[in-house]
Amino acid sequence: MTDAAFDPGVLRRLLDGRWAHVRDKVRETLHETDLPSGDHLDTEGHRALTLEQMRTLAKSGIPELGFPAEYGGGGDPAGSVVSLEMLPGNLSLMVKAGVQWGLFGGAVVALGTERHHERYLRDIMSLELPGCFAMTETGHGSDVQNLRTTATYDPAAQEFVVHTPHEAARKEYIGNAARDGRMAVVFAQLITEGGNHGVHALLVPIREQSGKVAGGVRIEDCGRKAGLNGVDNGRIYFDQVRVPRENLLNRYGDVAEDGTYSSPIDSVGKRFFTMLGTLIRGRVSVAATAGGAGKLALEIALRYGDVRRQFEKPGESGEVAVLDYLGHQRKLLPALAKSFALHFAQQELVASLQETLGSGDERAQRELESRAAGLKAVTTWHATETIQACREACGGAGYLSENQLAGLKADTDVFTTFEGDNTVLLQLVAKGLLTNYKDQFDELGTLGLAKFVADQWVGAVFERTATRSLVQRIIDRSGEDDILDRGWQLKMFDDRENHVLDGLARRLRKADKSNAFEVFNNAQDHVLRAARVHIDRVVLEAFVGAIDRCEDEATATILDKLMDLYVLSNIEADKAWFLEHERINPRRAKAITQAVNDLCMQLRPHAVELVESFGIPRQWLTAPIATGAERARQDRMAEHDQQLGTV
Structure with a gap:
């Protein structure tokens, strides 16, 4: 069993990471400022409320974070992304803030020059110029x-x-x-x-x-x-x-x-892509906010599942909490594990954004754009799937507007298609290996194209992060053929990515001057899969790096369990591929399913504390099924402490 002594506060500090001061500032601001959702209002009323909330937010100093210091800003574009992540309970406010200060203001900063900055930025920050x-x-x-x-x-x-x-x-x-x-x-x-x-x-x-x-x-x-x-x-x-x-x-x-x-x-082409590359912040922000919405949904559903009871256990008095049922755990806990994994991947992406913007490093810029596109796609799809799972896990209560899940589902649904349609974004990830595909093809010929594909993919799109050396050491020292061995898990993700890439390169070898577009178009399913398994590997390696940074043993232990659940539930979902390509046999496939079950049951006692550790501002948790569940949980803990005191 997982060590029950882990400290949620220690885990929160790890999750807050480099921009903990920004998260704390937003939490403090939201604690003092009421910014409720206007979902109950008609369209005009909702818009008017959101504009007033924008004015309140403008006075807080939070929107200034991403603007240049010489014009009164904070000079911290990555911090501005983190601040938007903290607004999952009022997504209209988040999106309108993202348009004003991220897209509109960000474009003036990134594409304009001093004359534009001097004339407009202060008014953009203050909302004098919407x-x-x-x-x-x-x-x-x-x-x-x-x-x-x-x-x-x-x-x-x-x-x-x-x-x-x-x-x-x-x-x-x-x-x-x-x-x-x-x-x-x-x-x-x-x-x-x-x-x-x-x-x-x-x-x-x-x-x-x-x-x-x-x-x-x-x-x-x-x-x-x-x-x-x-x-x-x-x-x-x-x-x-x-x-x-x-x-x-x-x-x-x-x-x-x-x-x-x-x-x-x-x-012209390079100029166009350079201009678009400077506007990457919007895409990174959407991924961050989608992740935040998924975490909020999980907190509501896990709190409710912890206290909601159904059916009695034979031979025992009292009904069973629905979160004690394996089927319920299966709905929510793999999603929780993936939320942790994506959180750490987002941390790395935001750090890369801070380091790359304005650096002039074209290779790093391409890698940033590729990773931002892939994580935006994967994270927004994850949010959509997770919120739906949470709605179902809460039954009819989850369908009531007051319990937030219906609103979260409606507000985040468009995230999969704005700031880049997810399917197109995954093509961008994969087509990074085929820069100027049509232009280069004539010079390459068939065999040259295959080499070009491999070189571009390995050298540009799949450029290894700093975490890669750590990952390679884990793989190199792994001698175990055990599904819970970290080296084996990393090799599975690596091997899948490399195999899919090799297959794609072989399909593209069929191209010649007359059919280059058709061959690429006919391989789109393969292209999208290559991008998806690449992002899976990137996310896993970010998780590995986070645990390596964790100095508290109890916290690292529970994160290890979460990582096991992320990896094995991913392999289980893709079991057909691993069986078809003989990476696992049927016996091991069954063992993976059993391991997922075991991990869900081991993590179940800590589910609420784990989701609490994300530190979502309390203003956003309004669902009666969640707030009532918290009161019931506190009553149980007080009763337990009282019983211990009388022994």
Whole structure:
């Protein structure tokens, strides 16, 4: 059995990690400030409440974290990501804050220059200038490079003319657009001197100070959504809207008064991907918040399962807590273990974000973008699956709005498709090995392509983290063929990734000049699987690194159990592959299932303490089935202590 003496406070400090001071600041702020969800309100009321809460949040100093210190910010972009993770109980507020300070403000910081920073950043931080991030179009959601909105330079007036050429080019689903935004960062094809220089971003006013829609701009309300109705999503059309030349965010491309275009990056493609790479914070934030929502759902369900009783055990008086049933444990505890694993992977990602932004290291930037894409996909899918499992685990009580799970489910559902559709993001992870695939193919030939695939994959996308040396030592010293041996587990994940990669390379060898696209398209199932098993391995290695940092033996022991559960439940879910490829035999497959059962039962006594250790601010735990469960749990503990005192 797991040592019961572990200290949840010690575990929380490990989970809080490098940005513990940010988490503590948010907890303190939320303890003193009431920011309730507005899910019970109509659309207009919810939007109005969320805007007021944004103003309250702006005064707290938390939104300033990610902005440059010279303009009154905290100079800590990673800290701003962590702060958003702490808002899982009011996801409309989180998303609206992410649009204002992460996407809109982040784009001005990353793509603008001093003239933009000096003029706009203070007003963005204070919410004096509410803004939008207008990238996605109706006809080109994921294909940003081929957006149709145009920004054509007029040298006589020294202005850009921003235009929506047809219905499919309208800006779609833009947060802050329908009600509150006054300015938008608009992504458009930059045209000057008759030439198209690719997608660039410009600051375009969409409303006057009074709130009246600006001339030449048309805005439509997207209307009520399945969730996140405190966020005013809208559609924006531009009809020959003129903005000054200085409104071009010109860090990576500029236009002189006479219309001459210049850029520090010659390649249109490289310039485009460099620009998008600077905006990676939004994707990292979505993964963080999805993880937080999943943890909140688990805390509600585990607290309820700990006290909810059904059926009597033969020969004993009293009913059995539903969390004592293995079937109930199976619903929730593997999800809890995976939440721990993803938390530590997110920690590594945020640290990499802090170290990579502005470093000029292109290789590190590519690795960051790949990892952010993969973790966003895996974490948001995990949140969706976990919240549904928690809803089912709470029965009819979980379907009541007051118990939060229905709202969490509705609000997070869109996370799998915004800030990048998950399927597309996994393709980005896998296609990192095929940079400039079509361009390179002609020079490579069939055999050259296979080598290119392997070299790119191993060298760029699957670049090993600092944890890798630790992992390799564990693998090297492992001589045991035991499912609970850490070396064996790491080898299973490594071997699966390498095998899937080898198979993909063999499939791509069939390509020639006439069928390169078809061969790649026909291998998409393989491409997506390669990305998925890569992320599984990355997450496991982050977990290994976290336990290595843990100096408290009891805490490390329980984390070891959680890691075993994460690994073996992953292998169990992918049992068909491991059996088909003879990595395990049927007897071992059965042993893995039994081990998962055993681990669930060993972790069950500590389930509530484990989920508490995430330190979710108490303001967000409002579900009566959770708060009532906590009171019942405290009563049981007090009764137990009293009994001990009378012995």
